[in-house]
Structure formats: C-alpha cells, structure tokens
Amino acid sequence: MGDNALMSDVLELEDVSVVREGRALVDQVDWSVKEGERWVILGPNGAGKTTLLNIASSYLFPTKGTATILGSTLGKVDVFELRPRIGIAGIAMADKLPKRQTVLQTVLTAAYGMTAGWHEEYEDVDEQRARAFLDRLGMTEYLDRKFGTLSEGERKRTLIARALMTDPELLLLDEPAAGLDLGGREDLVRRLGRLARDPLAPSMVMVTHHVEEIAPGFTHVLMIRQGKVVTAGPIDLELTSRNLSVCFGLPLVVERTDHDRWTAQGLPLR
Numbered sequence: 001m002g003d004n005a006l007m008s009d010v011l012e013l014e015d016v017s018v019v020r021e022g023r024a025l026v027d028q029v030d031w032s033v034k035e036g037e038r039w040v041i042l043g044p045n046g047a048g049k050t051t052l053l054n055i056a057s058s059y060l061f062p063t064k065g066t067a068t069i070l071g072s073t074l075g076k077v078d079v080f081e082l083r084p085r086i087g088i089a090g091i092a093m094a095d096k097l098p099k100r101q102t103v104l105q106t107v108l109t110a111a112y113g114m115t116a117g118w119h120e121e122y123e124d125v126d127e128q129r130a131r132a133f134l135d136r137l138g139m140t141e142y143l144d145r146k147f148g149t150l151s152e153g154e155r156k157r158t159l160i161a162r163a164l165m166t167d168p169e170l171l172l173l174d175e176p177a178a179g180l181d182l183g184g185r186e187d188l189v190r191r192l193g194r195l196a197r198d199p200l201a202p203s204m205v206m207v208t209h210h211v212e213e214i215a216p217g218f219t220h221v222l223m224i225r226q227g228k229v230v231t232a233g234p235i236d237l238e239l240t241s242r243n244l245s246v247c248f249g250l251p252l253v254v255e256r257t258d259h260d261r262w263t264a265q266g267l268p269l270r
Contacts, residue, residue: 009032009033009034009035009068009071010033010034010035010037010069010070010169010170010203011031011032011033011056011067011068011069011070011170011203011205012031012032012033012066012067012068013029013030013031013032013052013055013062013065013066013067013068014030014065014066014067014068015028015029015030015064015065015066016028016029016030016031016055016062016064016065016066016067017029017062017063017064017065017227018048018051018055018060018062018063019063019064024227025048025051025227026048026051026052026055026224026227026228027048027226027227027228028065028228029048029052029065029224029227029228029229030229031052031222031229031232033170033203033205033220034203035203036199036203037203037204037219037220038196038203038204038206038217038218038219038220039204039205039206039218039219039220039221039222040205040206040207040208040214040218040220040221040222040235041053041205041206041207041208041221041222041224042208042209042211042214042221042222042223042224042239042244042247043209043223043224043225043230043247043248044209044225044247044248044249045209047224047225047226047227047247048224048226048227049207049209049224050174050207051227052207052222052224053090053172053174053205053207055067055074056069056086056170056172056205057083057086057088057172058074058079058082058083058086061074061075062074069082069086069170070082070085070086070169070170084166084168085166085168085169085170086168086169086170086171086172087163087164087165087166087168087170087171087172087202088163088171088172088174089156089159089160089162089163089171089172089173089174089176090159090172090173090174090175090176091174091175091178092174093159093162094155094159097147098147099146099147099148099149100146100147100148101146101147102143102144102145102146102147103134103139103142103143103144103145103147103150103154103158104127104130104131104134104143104144106147106158106162107130107133107134107158107161107162107165108126108127108130108165109162110162110163110165110166126165129165130161130165131143133161133162133164133165134157134158134161136161136191136194136195137157137158137160137161137191138157138187138191139154139157139158139161142154142158151184152179152180152184153180153181153184153185153187153188156176156177156180156188157188157191160173160176160191160192160195164202167202168202169202169203170202170203170204170205171201171202171203171204171205172204172205172206173192173204173205173206173207174206174207175207175208175209176188176192176206176208176213177189177208177210177213185212185213189212189213189214189215189261190215192206192215192217193215193216193217193260194217195215195217196215196216196217196218197216197217204218206218211239211244211254211262211263211264212261212262212263212264214235214239214261214262216259216260216261217260218235219234219235220232220233220234220235220238221233221234221235221238221239223238223243223244223246223247224247225246225247225248225249230243230246230247231243231247239254239256239262240254241253241254244264250266251266251267252264252265252266252267253265253266253267
C-alpha cells in the first residue's frame with residue numbers, strides 16, 4: 001500500500017465530463033469511492049456506465065474535471081505504474097487473450113502484466129495463487145481447458161480470477177453476468193457475493209443494467225442516465241423504485257428479497 005495507506009479514497013471524480021464529437025458521454029460527474037466499498041453502476045444502455053469504468057481503469061481521461069485513482073490524478077501520473085494496481089474483468093479483455101492458452105496459463109500471465117507469452121519460469125507461489133483464485137471461482141475442473149473452448153460463464157469466471165492475480169487495490173467488473181443463462185448468472189452472483197463480503201478483497205466497482213445481477217455484499221449504487229448521475233450512495237438508501245424509475249425512464253417497482261438480492265419490474269399497462 002505504501003504512501004496510499006493514508007488515502008481513504010480509492011477513486012475520486014470531480015466535475016468529470018467526457019465529450020466526444022460534441023456529445024457528453026458523461027456530464028459533470030462527482031463520485032467518490034472509499035476503500036473497502038463495493039459499488040454497482042446501474043443504468044440503461046448508452047447511459048455512460050462503461051465510460052465511467054474506463055476512467056476508473058485509467059484508459060480514458062476526462063475532457064473536463066479531475067479523476068484521481070488510488071491517490072494519483074490522471075494526467076499527472078504514469079498510468080503504467082498505476083495500472084497493475086487495478087484489476088479489470090470485462091468483455092473487452094476476453095478478446096485480447098490467446099484462445100489456445102489453458103485456463104491456468106490465462107490467469108498466470110496476469111501476474112507478469114502480459115496478455116500473451118508463456119514462460120517456464122513462473123514461480124510456484126504464483127501458480128498456487130492462480131489455482132486458489134480459480135478454485136474460488138469454481139474453475140478447478142477447467143485448469144487445463146483452452147480458454148477459447150470455454151462457455152461464456154466459464155470465461156467470465158476465469159477473467160475475474162485473472163483480474164485478482166495482481167492483488168489489485170481496485171477491482172472493476174464490466175457486466176460480468178452479461179450473456180449468461182439463469183444458472184450461469186446465479187452461480188456467478190453467488191461467487192461475487194462471497195468475494196464482496198470478503199474483507200480482504202479489493203474495493204469493487206461493477207457495471208450492470210439488471211438489479212438481479214447485484215450480489216449480496218455490494219454496499220453502494222451509482223445510477224446514471226444520459227451521462228448524468230441520478231443518485232449515488234448506500235444501496236439500502238438509494239436503490240428505490242423512484243430512483244430506478246427516473247434512471248430507466250419508466251415506472252418500475254424494486255424489491256429486496258429475503259436473501260439480500262434485488263428484483264425490479266415494470267408496472268402493468270392500464
């Protein structure tokens with residue numbers, strides 16, 4: 001942790017806008033993520049969720065405003081020193097990884113900051129960690145399977161194990177349950193819940209547009225609509241029918257289930 005042990009903010013966006021071809025993808029966003037928090041970014045397609053995640057990952061710089069990640073302000077820091085401290089699991093990552101590597105190799109290469117390349121001199125301790133993360137994500141039976149042959153759900157779980165490999169201080173999950181069937185989604189949500197409730201796990205930010213994908217243990221929600229923040233704060237206070245209706249532009253009723261999960265439905269047409 002070093003000097004950043006004193007920093008309580010993992011992520012601080014102040015008046016951040018990203019403008020592309022005259023259009024604001026995100027518009028005057030203020031957002032602060034503290035150490036140990038687990039955030040969900042919720043909103044319709046095209047609302048700016050992925051843009052926020054791309055800023056948090058240091059791959060996109062604000063047009064206006066300041067973004068500070070793990071104590072370093074974008075534009076004043078060498079992002080290549082910052083990036084190993086951020087774990088990212090998302091669709092975009094899957095396309096960059098060699099399909100012929102095994103699941104174990106796919107996770108192991110993360111420790112060396114490479115998307116490709118296999119060297120024999122991997123340390124035993126790294127292999128043990130890779131196996132432990134894969135086990136935690138239910139992938140032990142798949143260690144020798146080629147990444148390219150995996151199902152969508154198996155890939156997603158491999159990518160999360162890979163993102164944890166560098167021992168990041170911030171874990172970013174871009175729609176981890178997208179494209180999964182009901183069983184795959186429930187399995188992933190259960191595992192994410194276990195991770196979210198682990199006090200040793202990094203601070204987490206997950207993008208989704210389904211409240212059903214929010215795992216137990218997530219503490220905060222940011223809702224975004226057309227680039228503007230609708231609300232941001234503790235999930236118990238902010239994940240309301242009113243806020244969700246505003247966010248998605250349609251009357252919705254949200255309910256919390258007995259198992260610390262969420263469901264949302266539109267009201268029937270009269």
